[in-house]
Amino acid sequence: xxxxxxxxxxxxxRVKEEEKTSGGIIIPDTAKEKPQEGQVVxxxxxxxxxxxxxxxxxxxxxxxILFGKYAGNEIKIDGVEHxxxxxxxxxGIVE
Amino acid sequence: xxxxxxxxxxxxxRVKEEEKTSGGIIIPDTAKEKPQEGQVVxxxxxxxxxxxxxxxxxxxxxxxILFGKYAGNEIKIDGVEHxxxxxxxxxGIVE
Amino acid sequence: xxxxxxxxxxxxxRVKEEEKTSGGIIIPDTAKEKPQEGQVVxxxxxxxxxxxxxxxxxxxxxxxILFGKYAGNEIKIDGVEHxxxxxxxxxGIVE
Amino acid sequence: xxxxxxxxxxxxxRVKEEEKTSGGIIIPDTAKEKPQEGQVVxxxxxxxxxxxxxxxxxxxxxxxILFGKYAGNEIKIDGVEHxxxxxxxxxGIVE
Amino acid sequence: xxxxxxxxxxxxxRVKEEEKTSGGIIIPDTAKEKPQEGQVVxxxxxxxxxxxxxxxxxxxxxxxILFGKYAGNEIKIDGVEHxxxxxxxxxGIVE
Amino acid sequence: xxxxxxxxxxxxxRVKEEEKTSGGIIIPDTAKEKPQEGQVVxxxxxxxxxxxxxxxxxxxxxxxILFGKYAGNEIKIDGVEHxxxxxxxxxGIVE
Amino acid sequence: xxxxxxxxxxxxxRVKEEEKTSGGIIIPDTAKEKPQEGQVVxxxxxxxxxxxxxxxxxxxxxxxILFGKYAGNEIKIDGVEHxxxxxxxxxGIVE
Numbered sequence: 001x002x003x004x005x006x007x008x009x010x011x012x013x014r015v016k017e018e019e020k021t022s023g024g025i026i027i028p029d030t031a032k033e034k035p036q037e038g039q040v041v042x043x044x045x046x047x048x049x050x051x052x053x054x055x056x057x058x059x060x061x062x063x064x065i066l067f068g069k070y071a072g073n074e075i076k077i078d079g080v081e082h083x084x085x086x087x088x089x090x091x092g093i094v095e
Numbered sequence: 096x097x098x099x100x101x102x103x104x105x106x107x108x109r110v111k112e113e114e115k116t117s118g119g120i121i122i123p124d125t126a127k128e129k130p131q132e133g134q135v136v137x138x139x140x141x142x143x144x145x146x147x148x149x150x151x152x153x154x155x156x157x158x159x160i161l162f163g164k165y166a167g168n169e170i171k172i173d174g175v176e177h178x179x180x181x182x183x184x185x186x187g188i189v190e
Numbered sequence: 191x192x193x194x195x196x197x198x199x200x201x202x203x204r205v206k207e208e209e210k211t212s213g214g215i216i217i218p219d220t221a222k223e224k225p226q227e228g229q230v231v232x233x234x235x236x237x238x239x240x241x242x243x244x245x246x247x248x249x250x251x252x253x254x255i256l257f258g259k260y261a262g263n264e265i266k267i268d269g270v271e272h273x274x275x276x277x278x279x280x281x282g283i284v285e
Numbered sequence: 286x287x288x289x290x291x292x293x294x295x296x297x298x299r300v301k302e303e304e305k306t307s308g309g310i311i312i313p314d315t316a317k318e319k320p321q322e323g324q325v326v327x328x329x330x331x332x333x334x335x336x337x338x339x340x341x342x343x344x345x346x347x348x349x350i351l352f353g354k355y356a357g358n359e360i361k362i363d364g365v366e367h368x369x370x371x372x373x374x375x376x377g378i379v380e
Numbered sequence: 381x382x383x384x385x386x387x388x389x390x391x392x393x394r395v396k397e398e399e400k401t402s403g404g405i406i407i408p409d410t411a412k413e414k415p416q417e418g419q420v421v422x423x424x425x426x427x428x429x430x431x432x433x434x435x436x437x438x439x440x441x442x443x444x445i446l447f448g449k450y451a452g453n454e455i456k457i458d459g460v461e462h463x464x465x466x467x468x469x470x471x472g473i474v475e
Numbered sequence: 476x477x478x479x480x481x482x483x484x485x486x487x488x489r490v491k492e493e494e495k496t497s498g499g500i501i502i503p504d505t506a507k508e509k510p511q512e513g514q515v516v517x518x519x520x521x522x523x524x525x526x527x528x529x530x531x532x533x534x535x536x537x538x539x540i541l542f543g544k545y546a547g548n549e550i551k552i553d554g555v556e557h558x559x560x561x562x563x564x565x566x567g568i569v570e
Numbered sequence: 571x572x573x574x575x576x577x578x579x580x581x582x583x584r585v586k587e588e589e590k591t592s593g594g595i596i597i598p599d600t601a602k603e604k605p606q607e608g609q610v611v612x613x614x615x616x617x618x619x620x621x622x623x624x625x626x627x628x629x630x631x632x633x634x635i636l637f638g639k640y641a642g643n644e645i646k647i648d649g650v651e652h653x654x655x656x657x658x659x660x661x662g663i664v665e
Contacts, residue, residue: 003161003187006153011187044187048150055618058576066573066654068643073163073186084161084186091643091654092573092581092614098256098282101248106282139282143245168258168281179256179281193351193377196343201377234377238340263353263376274351274376288446288472291438296472329472333435358448358471369446369471383541383567386533391567424567428530453543453566464541464566478636480662481628519662523625548638548661559636559661 001077005084008047010059012038012072012083036067037094041082057087064094096172100179103142105154107133107167107178131162132189136177152182159189191267195274198237200249202228202262202273226261227284229254231272247277254284286362290369293332295344297323297357297368321352322379326367342372349379381457385464388427390439392418392452392463416447417474421462437467444474476552480559483522485534487513487547487558511542512569516557532562539569571647575654578617580629582608582642582653606641607664609634611652627657634664 005011015037040063047055059065072085100106110132135158142150154160167180195201205227230253237245249255262275290296300322325348332340344350357370385391395417420443427435439445452465480486490512515538522530534540547560575581585607610633617625629635642655 002190004190005187006160006185007183009186045153048153058615058618065576066645075161075186088577090576091579091645092575095572095574097285099285100282101255101280102278104281140248143248170256170281192380194380195377196350196375197373199376235343238343265351265376287475289475290472291445291470292468294471330438333438360446360471382570384570385567386540386565387563389566425533428533455541455566477665478662479665481635481660482658484661486662520628523628550636550661 003042003075003077003082003084005042005044007044008055008057008087009044009084010040010057010087010090011042012065012067012085013041014038014081014083015064036069036071037064038067038083039064043087059087059090059093066091066094098137098170098172098177098179100137100139102139103150103152103182104139104179105135105152105182105185106137107160107162107180108136109133109176109178110159131164131166132159133162133178134159138182154182154185154188161186161189193232193265193267193272193274195232195234197234198245198247198277199234199274200230200247200277200280201232202255202257202275203231204228204271204273205254226257226259227254228257228273233277249277249280249283256281256284288327288360288362288367288369290327290329292329293340293342293372294329294369295325295342295372295375296327297350297352297370298326299323299366299368300349321354321356322349323352323368324349328372344372344375344378351376351379383422383455383457383462383464385422385424387424388435388437388467389424389464390420390437390467390470391422392445392447392465393421394418394461394463395444416449416451417444418447418463419444423467439467439470439473446471446474478517478550478552478557478559480517480519482519483530483532483562484519484559485515485532485562485565486517487540487542487560488516489513489556489558490539511544511546512539513542513558514539518562534562534565534568541566541569573612573645573647573652573654575612575614577614578625578627578657579614579654580610580627580657580660581612582635582637582655583611584608584651584653585634606637606639607634608637608653613657629657629660629663636661636664 003011040059040061042061043057043059045054046057049055067083067085067090071089072083075082075084098106135154135156137156138152138154140149141152144150162178162180162185166184167178170177170179193201230249230251232251233247233249235244236247239245257273257275257280261279262273265272265274288296325344325346327346328342328344330339331342334340352368352370352375356374357368360367360369383391420439420441422441423437423439425434426437429435447463447465447470451469452463455462455464478486515534515536517536518532518534520529521532524530542558542560542565546564547558550557550559573581610629610631612631613627613629615624616627619625637653637655637660641659642653645652645654
C-alpha cells in the first residue's frame with residue numbers, strides 16, 4: 001500500500017535508536033523536546049498559496065531528517081510504523 | 096439525497112475497520128491521534144481566495160483518504176454514516 | 191418585516207425534525223456536533239476584501255443547507271424562528 | 286454633543302423592547318445570544334486598509350439594525366443611552 | 381518635557397469627571413466597559429505598513445476623544461497624568 | 476563588547492530612577508503597567524518584510540525612550556545592565 | 571555527521587559559562603529570561619515566502635549570537651551539545 005501525503009505533508013519512516021550510526025545523535029538528558037531521526041518516504045506536492053500556486057517542497061524522498069518528538073500522526077503501513085507530518089515540523093536534514 | 100459540500104469541504108464515507116484490506120493500515124497502540132480511512136464521495140468547489148478566485152481542490156470523488164480521528168462533522172445520508180470535513184483535515188491519499 | 195443580512199451572513203429558516211423527508215438526514219447518536227438542516231431565506235452581499243471589493247456569496251435564497259448545531263444567532267421574524275449565520279458556517283447544500 | 290465614531294465603528298441608539306413594531310422581532314427563550322435592535326446614529330469613515338485606503342461602510346445613519354447582545358461599548362450622550370460598536374458586530378439591516 | 385508617541389500611538393490627557401460639560405457623557409451603571417473622555421496631546425507618525433509606507437493617523441492633537449477604560453499605559457509628564465495608547469483604542473471623536 | 480541587535484530589536488540602557496531629570500516622569504501609583512525610561516544604545520537593521528525588503532527603524536542610537544515595564548530581555552554588557560527589546564515595545568520618544 | 575537546518579533555522583554551539591571572555595556577558599539575578607551566548611555552526615537557506623521566494627538569512631556560520639534561554643531544540647552531534655532554533659529566536663550578534 002502506498003500513501004501520497006497531502007499538501008506540504010511528508011511520510012516518514014522513523015529510525016529506531018539501535019539503528020543509529022555510531023557517533024550519531026545522542027539525545028541529552030534534559031526536559032527539552034528531543035529531536036528524532038527518520039527517513040523521508042514520500043512528500044506531498046507542496047502547500048497551496050493564496051493564489052492557487054504551489055510552494056515547492058524542500059525535502060525529497062530519501063532525505064534523512066530530524067524532527068520534534070511530538071510531530072506528526074503515527075500510522076502503520078503494511079505493518080511498519082510511519083509518521084505523517086508537515087514539512088515545517090522538520091528541524092534539519094542529516095547530510 | 097445528494098449533498099454538495101461548501102467551499103473546501105469534502106463528503107467522506109468512512110471505511111469500517113473490518114473492511115480494510117489485509118496488509119493495510121493497522122493503528123498502533125499509542126496515545127497519538129490515530130488516522131482513519133475513508134472514501135471521498137463529493138468535493139466542494141474549493142476555498143475562495145482574498146480576491147474572490149477559487150483555489151482548486153486536490154482530492155476528487157473516489158479518492159481513498161486518511162484523516163485525523165476528530166476531523167469533520169458526522170452526518171447520516173439515506174441511513175449511511177458520512178463525514179463532512181475541510182480538505183486540510185486530510186493527511187494523505189491511499190494510492 | 192424583512193431582514194437583509196450584513197456582509198457574508200445569511201438568514202436561515204430552520205427545518206424542523208418532523209418536516210424532514212423520509213430517507214433524509216438522521217443524526218447519529220454520538221458526542222460530535224450534529225448538522226442541522228435549513229432553508230436560506232436571504233443572503234448578504236458578501237464579505238468585503240482587503241481592497242474594498244466584494245467576495246460573492248456561494249449560496250442563494252431558496253438553497254437547502256446543512257449547518258453546525260451551534261452556528262449563528264437565533265431570531266424570530268413575524269413570530270417564526272430564524273437564524274443569522276456566516277456563510278462559512280454552512281457545511282453543505284442539499285441538492 | 287455629537288460623536289464621530291472612529292474607523293469602522295458606528296454609533297447606535299438602542300430600540301427599547303416596548304417600542305418594537307407589532308409583528309416585529311420577538312426574542313426566543315433560549316440560551317443563545319439574542320440579537321438586539323437599534324438605529325444607526327452616526328458611522329465612521331471606514332476601516333483603513335494595509336495601504337492606507339478606506340474600506341467604505343455598508344450601513345449609514347438612519348439604518349435600523351440588528352446586533353448581538355454583547356456588542357459594543359455603552360455610552361450616554363446628552364442623557365440618552367447609545368452604543369459604539371464595530372460594523373462587523375451588525376447582524377443585519379431591517380428593511 | 382515633551383513625548384513623541386511611537387508608530388500609531390497617541391498621548392492623551394484624561395478629562396476628569398468633574399470637568400465634563402453639563403449635558404455631556406454620563407456613564408451608565410452597568411458591567412460593560414465604560415468609555416473615558418480625553419484630549420489628544422500628541423500623535424505618532426502612524427503605523428508602518430508591510431512595505432515600509434506610513435498609514436496616516438486619523439486623529440490630531442487637540443481632538444477630544446472617547447476611549448475604553450482599560451486602554452493604554454499611564455504616565456505622568458511634569459506631574460500631570462497622561463495616557464499613551466494605540467489609535468485603534470479610540471472609540472470616537474467628540475465634535 | 477559590542478552587541479548588534481537582530482531585526483527590529485534595539486539595545487537599551489535603562490535610566491535609573493534617581494537619574495531622572497526633575498519635573499520628569501513620575502510613575503503614578505496604580506495597577507497599570509508603568510512605562511520605564513531608557514536610552515537607545517544600538518538598533519537593528521529593521522524587520523524583514525514578506526518579500527525580503529527591510530522595514531527601516533524609527534528610533535536611532537541616542538534616542539531617549541519610554542517602554543513598558545515588562546518589555547525585553549535583560550542583559551549585562553561589560554558589567555552594565557541593558558535590555559534588548561523589539562522596536563514595537565517602545566511607547567514614545569522623549570524630546 | 572553534518573546537519574543542514576531547514577528553512578530559517580540555525581544550528582548553534584552553545585558557549586559554556588566558563589568559556590566567556592572576561593568583561594563579557596554576566597547574567598543579572600532576576601526572574602527575566604536570561605540570554606545565552608552561542609556560535610552559529612550552520613544556517614538554513616531561509617524561510618519560504620508566500621510566493622515561493624527565499625527570504626535570505628541575516629546571520630551566517632561563525633557569528634557569535636545571543637538567544638533566549640528557552641529557544642530551540644537541544645541536539646547532540648558527535649557527542650557535542652548543539653541547539654537548532656529559528657533565526658527570529660536570536661536577540662543579537664556579538665561583534
